[in-house]
Amino acid sequence: MERLPIDVADALARVGDDRDFLKELMDIYTADLATRIAGLREALARGDLKAVEQLGHAIKGSSANLSLPLLRDRASAIEIAGKNGSAPKAQANLQGLEKEFQRLREHLRENPL
Amino acid sequence: MKILIAEDDPVSRRLLEKNISEWGYDGAVAGNGDEALATLRGGDIRLAILDWMMPGINGIEICRFVRQDGGPKYVYIIMLTSRDRRQDIVEGLEAGADDYMAKPVNLLELRARIQTGRRVVELEDKLLESNRKLKDLASRDNLTSLWNRANAFLFLEEDLARGRRESHPVSAIMIDIDNFKRINDAYGHLAGDVALIEIAKRLERGVRPYDKVGRYGGDEMLIVLPGCGLEDAAAIGERLRKSISRTKVRTPAGDVEVTVTLGCSSSELAPDATAETLVQASDAALYKGKSLGRNRVVAGA
Numbered sequence: 475m476e477r478l479p480i481d482v483a484d485a486l487a488r489v490g491d492d493r494d495f496l497k498e499l500m501d502i503y504t505a506d507l508a509t510r511i512a513g514l515r516e517a518l519a520r521g522d523l524k525a526v527e528q529l530g531h532a533i534k535g536s537s538a539n540l541s542l543p544l545l546r547d548r549a550s551a552i553e554i555a556g557k558n559g560s561a562p563k564a565q566a567n568l569q570g571l572e573k574e575f576q577r578l579r580e581h582l583r584e585n586p587l
Numbered sequence: 588m589k590i591l592i593a594e595d596d597p598v599s600r601r602l603l604e605k606n607i608s609e610w611g612y613d614g615a616v617a618g619n620g621d622e623a624l625a626t627l628r629g630g631d632i633r634l635a636i637l638d639w640m641m642p643g644i645n646g647i648e649i650c651r652f653v654r655q656d657g658g659p660k661y662v663y664i665i666m667l668t669s670r671d672r673r674q675d676i677v678e679g680l681e682a683g684a685d686d687y688m689a690k691p692v693n694l695l696e697l698r699a700r701i702q703t704g705r706r707v708v709e710l711e712d713k714l715l716e717s718n719r720k721l722k723d724l725a726s727r728d729n730l731t732s733l734w735n736r737a738n739a740f741l742f743l744e745e746d747l748a749r750g751r752r753e754s755h756p757v758s759a760i761m762i763d764i765d766n767f768k769r770i771n772d773a774y775g776h777l778a779g780d781v782a783l784i785e786i787a788k789r790l791e792r793g794v795r796p797y798d799k800v801g802r803y804g805g806d807e808m809l810i811v812l813p814g815c816g817l818e819d820a821a822a823i824g825e826r827l828r829k830s831i832s833r834t835k836v837r838t839p840a841g842d843v844e845v846t847v848t849l850g851c852s853s854s855e856l857a858p859d860a861t862a863e864t865l866v867q868a869s870d871a872a873l874y875k876g877k878s879l880g881r882n883r884v885v886a887g888a
Contacts, residue, residue: 502597536598538691
């Protein structure tokens with residue numbers, strides 16, 4: 475069975491079962507992630523793997539906060555690739571991250587919080 | 588208690604902000620290190636939750652700055668770190684953090700740690716408050732609650748130094764109760780004390796908020812008047828004299844008529860004046876007033 479992009483029960487537990495607040499956080503998250511993805515693209519284009527590592531780290535943290543395991547794993551892979559100086563791996567995982575982000579948005583459209 | 592949340596991730600920041608406000612604290616947020624430091628230097632933050640890794644100045648550096656600044660009140664610092672390596676924890680604590688937590692933050696644990704921080708901050712406040720009270724107690728005269736002699740003299744020195752820097756005169760008035768011994772003899776020492784307390788009150792009511800009234804000796808009082816020339820000092824002295832002679836002092840032994848003699852001097856006419864020379868000049872004016880028949884103001888040099 476395919477893993478869901480968000481573990482809603484877990485996310486709700488983190489915010490004291492406040493569904494409206496979870497929605498608010500999710501809006502903050504998606505806006506922030508769009509900015510960070512653009513930042514990752516730019517960092518890769520100029521070969522700044524230190525910035526790639528930091529952005530990956532930041533996305534990992536906020537994804538974990540909202541119980542988004544697939545995005546968290548991708549972000550973690552980007553962080554590691556940045557740390558190891560591997561631009562191709564970072565690039566590949568960035569594409570994976572964008573795909574997961576797309577899946578999350580589709581999932582939330584079909585299954586609103 | 589006001590708590591600063593310095594965290595660059597907007598999701599974590601909002602999550603912490605909301606919880607902290609639900610726990611009854613006043614929350615302030617910063618999205619990067621520079622904002623955080625500016626807010627901390629702004630004053631009223633008592634507890635700071637600092638993310639280790641932030642754009643701009645990082646959490647550790649903020650810690651060092653805050654401890655170096657050493658502001659008027661202690662700020663309790665909790666560092667958030669996703670790195671739990673032992674050397675990072677040591678570095679954080681050495682930089683001046685009081686506590687640290689690994690990310691992702693467990694909110695129940697954070698709440699408990701904030702309570703610990705609050706206890707420390709409140710203890711610190713109590714200590715400062717009792718220090719302040721003790722210091723105040725040691726600077727005041729027991730009977731009249733006026734400044735004691737040492738402090739009145741110190742204020743005169745400080746105001747003279749400031750007056751020289753800012754080019755304004757400082758005046759001193761020495762006040763002595765007329766025939767105080769006779770009041771004590773006729774009405775008893777208790778009535779004498781009551782008269783002293785009442786006169787101290789009238790003097791304090793009669794001066795400007797930034798003037799200082801001290802008990803200089805048994806029935807002698809010294810008033811320091813910054814930004815005041817000799818003529819103004821004499822006018823204030825005359826007002827004070829009237830406020831005392833106009834109404835009898837009510838004591839358990841009956842209503843007592845009390846008058847005072849006042850000697851004024853000012854640095855206006857003596858630019859090299861020191862606290863000693865001003866006190867001496869006021870004293871000389873005071874004794875001239877006594878010899879002229881008391882219950883009067885004499886302006887000296």
